[in-house]
Amino acid sequence: MGVVVEKADILVGIASYNNASTIGHVVEAVDAGLAKYFPDKRAVLINSDGGSSDGTTDVVKSASLDLSAIFLKHPVHPAHRISMPYSGIPGKGSAFRAIFDRAVEMEAQACCVVDADLRSITPEWIELLLNPVLKEGFDFVAPLYSRHKFDGTITNSMIYPMTRALYGQRIRQPIGGEFGFSGTLAKFYLDQPVWESHVARFGIDIWMTTEAVANGFKVCQTFLGAKIHDPKDPGSSLADMMLQVVVTLFNLTEKHFDVWKGVAGSRDIPTFGFKYHVGLEPISVTVARMLDIFRTGASDLKPIWTDILGAGDFREVEGLAGLSEERFNFPNALWTRVVYDYAIAYHNKKMAADHLIKSLVPLYLGKTASFIIEAAEMDQRGAEEEIEKLCLEFEDKKSYLVNSWR
Amino acid sequence: MERFMELLFQPLKEFWESSVSFIPNLLATLVIIAGGVFLAWLARLVMTRVLRTVNFDRFCDSSGLTAVVRKAHLWSKPSEMTTRFIFWFLVIVFSMVGLSALRLATVDNLIAQFFLYLPRAFSAAVILSIGYVIAGFISRAVLIGAVNSGYHYAKILAEAVRLLLIVLILAMALEQLQIAPGIVLAAFSITFGGIVLALSIAFGVGGIDTAKRMIERRGEEDEQKEKGRDIEHL
Numbered sequence: 001m002g003v004v005v006e007k008a009d010i011l012v013g014i015a016s017y018n019n020a021s022t023i024g025h026v027v028e029a030v031d032a033g034l035a036k037y038f039p040d041k042r043a044v045l046i047n048s049d050g051g052s053s054d055g056t057t058d059v060v061k062s063a064s065l066d067l068s069a070i071f072l073k074h075p076v077h078p079a080h081r082i083s084m085p086y087s088g089i090p091g092k093g094s095a096f097r098a099i100f101d102r103a104v105e106m107e108a109q110a111c112c113v114v115d116a117d118l119r120s121i122t123p124e125w126i127e128l129l130l131n132p133v134l135k136e137g138f139d140f141v142a143p144l145y146s147r148h149k150f151d152g153t154i155t156n157s158m159i160y161p162m163t164r165a166l167y168g169q170r171i172r173q174p175i176g177g178e179f180g181f182s183g184t185l186a187k188f189y190l191d192q193p194v195w196e197s198h199v200a201r202f203g204i205d206i207w208m209t210t211e212a213v214a215n216g217f218k219v220c221q222t223f224l225g226a227k228i229h230d231p232k233d234p235g236s237s238l239a240d241m242m243l244q245v246v247v248t249l250f251n252l253t254e255k256h257f258d259v260w261k262g263v264a265g266s267r268d269i270p271t272f273g274f275k276y277h278v279g280l281e282p283i284s285v286t287v288a289r290m291l292d293i294f295r296t297g298a299s300d301l302k303p304i305w306t307d308i309l310g311a312g313d314f315r316e317v318e319g320l321a322g323l324s325e326e327r328f329n330f331p332n333a334l335w336t337r338v339v340y341d342y343a344i345a346y347h348n349k350k351m352a353a354d355h356l357i358k359s360l361v362p363l364y365l366g367k368t369a370s371f372i373i374e375a376a377e378m379d380q381r382g383a384e385e386e387i388e389k390l391c392l393e394f395e396d397k398k399s400y401l402v403n404s405w406r
Numbered sequence: 407m408e409r410f411m412e413l414l415f416q417p418l419k420e421f422w423e424s425s426v427s428f429i430p431n432l433l434a435t436l437v438i439i440a441g442g443v444f445l446a447w448l449a450r451l452v453m454t455r456v457l458r459t460v461n462f463d464r465f466c467d468s469s470g471l472t473a474v475v476r477k478a479h480l481w482s483k484p485s486e487m488t489t490r491f492i493f494w495f496l497v498i499v500f501s502m503v504g505l506s507a508l509r510l511a512t513v514d515n516l517i518a519q520f521f522l523y524l525p526r527a528f529s530a531a532v533i534l535s536i537g538y539v540i541a542g543f544i545s546r547a548v549l550i551g552a553v554n555s556g557y558h559y560a561k562i563l564a565e566a567v568r569l570l571l572i573v574l575i576l577a578m579a580l581e582q583l584q585i586a587p588g589i590v591l592a593a594f595s596i597t598f599g600g601i602v603l604a605l606s607i608a609f610g611v612g613g614i615d616t617a618k619r620m621i622e623r624r625g626e627e628d629e630q631k632e633k634g635r636d637i638e639h640l
Contacts, residue, residue: 152639
C-alpha cells in the first residue's frame with residue numbers, strides 16, 4: 001500500500017466510509033488522547049477506508065488540534081497517520097482486517113478501534129480502551145455505554161442475553177463497535193479464515209467478542225459514557241444487518257459447542273472507567289408498524305414458523321398476534337425459546353440461512369414492540385432490570401438448547 | 407389324402423418349428439429380465455446402505471428437498487424414494503433389453519424409440535426437479551422479503567411468483583420432451599403473457615389504495631423524523 005512500515009507501541013484504527021463530516025473530530029480526539037495519556041509511546045493512527053468519495057481521507061490527513069488549547073504538551077513521538085484503502089468484501093470487518101494486519105506488522109502492544117461516525121468520542125476513550133491492555137494485561141476490552149433504553153434492541157433482546165448465557169461472561173455491549181485489544185489477539189484474529197463470510201461486514205463485532213471469550217483471552221469492559229453517532233448507512237436494512245450479526249452469532253455457537261455446553265450461569269467481568277449518568281436525546285418510536293409486520297408474519301409465515309418453532313410455540317405466537325397494542329406482551333420465556341429454536345434450526349440446516357434469519361425479523365419486531373410498550377414509563381434502571389430478567393431466562397433455558405443440539 | 411394331411415400339418419409344423427426356434431429367445435428374455443430384477447434389487451440394497459451412510463435423508467431435510475416432495479404428497483423417506491426409483495428404472499431398462507432378445511421387429515422399433523427418448527425424458531425430469539426447488543426458493547425469498555417490508559399481500563405475491571415460475575418450468579420441460587412444441591410455445595406465451603397482464607392490471611387497480619397508503623406513510627415517516635431520531639437496532 002506504499003506506506004513505510006514502522007514499529008509502534010500503540011495502534012488506533014478507524015474504519016471509515018464517507019464519514020468526512022465526523023471523522024475530523026474522531027481523529028482530533030484520538031490525537032489528544034494519545035498526547036495526553038501516552039505521550040512517551042510510539043503511536044500510529046490507521047484509517048482503513050472503504051473507498052470514500054466525500055474526501056474522508058483528506059480530512060484524516062488535514063485534521064489538526066491545538067494541543068496547547070487543551071493544556072497539553074506535544075508528545076515525544078507524535079502519532080503517525082496512515083490513511084489506506086482496504087481490500088476484500090466491502091464492510092467494517094474487512095476494514096478491521098487491514099487494521100489487524102498493520103498491528104501485527106508494526107508489532108503493536110495495544111490497539112483499539114473506534115467508529116468514524118462518532119460525535120461523542122473524547123480523548124478519555126483512548127485511555128479507557130488501551131490502558132486495560134497496557135497496564136492490566138487484558139487482551140480484549142469491550143465498551144460499556146450509556147444508551148437510550150430503546151437503543152440497541154438487537155443487542156438487548158438477543159446478542160447480549162445469548163452471549164452471556166452461552167459463555168457465562170456478562171459483556172454488556174458485545175457488538176458495541178469500539179474495542180481495545182492486545183497485539184497477540186490482533187494476530188489471532190488475523191489468522192482466522194473468516195474474511196469471506198459475514199464477519200467481513202457487520203458480523204465483525206460479535207465475532208471479535210466471542211472469539212476472545214471462547215478462546216480464553218483475558219476480557220474486560222470499560223465505561224465510555226454516551227455513544228452518539230450518525231445514523232447507520234440507510235442502505236443497510238434491518239434484515240441485512242440482522243442477517244450478518246445473527247448468522248455470525250450462530251456460526252460461532254456452532255463452532256464453540258464444546259466451550260459453551262458445560263457453562264452454567266454467568267459472572268461479572270472486570271469493569272473500568274468512572275460510571276456516570278448521561279442525559280440522552282429523546283427517541284421517537286412507532287410500535288404500530290412493528291406490530292403490523294409481526295402480525296403479517298404470523299399469518300403469512302405460518303408454515304415456516306411452525307416448522308422452526310413447533311406447533312405449540314407457534315400457537316402461542318399466533319395468539320399474541322391477535323392482541324391489541326395495549327394488551328400486547330411477548331413473554332420472555334417464549335422469546336427465549338424462539339431464539340434457541342432458531343439457533344437449533346440453523347444448526348440443523350433446516351433451510352437456507354438467509355431465509356431462516358430473515359424470517360426471524362417479524363418475531364424480533366414483535367419482541368421489540370413488546371419491550372417498548374412495557375418500558376414506556378420506566379427509567380433507564382427499570383429498563384435495564386427488564387433486560388436482566390430476559391438474560392436470566394436465557395440462562396435458565398440453556399439446558400433446552402444443549403439438549404436439543406445433536 | 408396325403409395332400410390334405412400336408413395342408414393340415416404344415417402350418418402346425420411351421421408353428422412348432424418357429425416355436426422351437428423362438429423358445430431360446432423367450433428363455434433369453436426371461437433370463438435377462440430375471441437377472442435384471444435381481445441386479446436392480448442388489449443395486450437398491452447397496453444404494454440404501456450408501457445413502458444411509460452419507461446421511462442422505464438429513465441432507466434432503468436440511469436442503470429443503472424433503473419439504474418439496476412432501477408438497478407433492480410423497481411421504482416416504484427421500485432415500486427410500488431414490489432407491490425405489492433406481493430399482494424400477496433398472497427393471498424397465500432390463501425389461502427393454504430382455505424384450506429386444508425376442509428379435510421381433512415391432513418390439514425392436516419400440517425399444518429403439520424408448521432408448522432414444524430416454525435422454526430427453528431425463529433432461530425434462532432434471533428441469534422439473536431443479537425448477538421446482540428454485541421456484542420454491544425464490545417464492546419463499548419473496549414472501550419473507552415482502553413480510554419484512556410490511557406488505558400485506560405478501561403471500562399472494564409469493565404465490566404469484568411461484569405460479570409464474572412453474573408455468574415457465576413446465577413449458578421448458580414439455581419443450582424438452584418435444585410434445586407438440588408449437589402448441590406448447592403458443593400456450594406458454596398466452597398463459598405467461600396473460601398472467602403478467604392480469605397481475606399488472608390487478609396491481610394497478612388494486613394498488614391505488616396501497617400507493618395512497620405508502621405516500622401517507624412516507625409523510626408520517628417524515629413527520630417522525632422531525633420529531634426525533636428512530637431507535638438503533640444494533
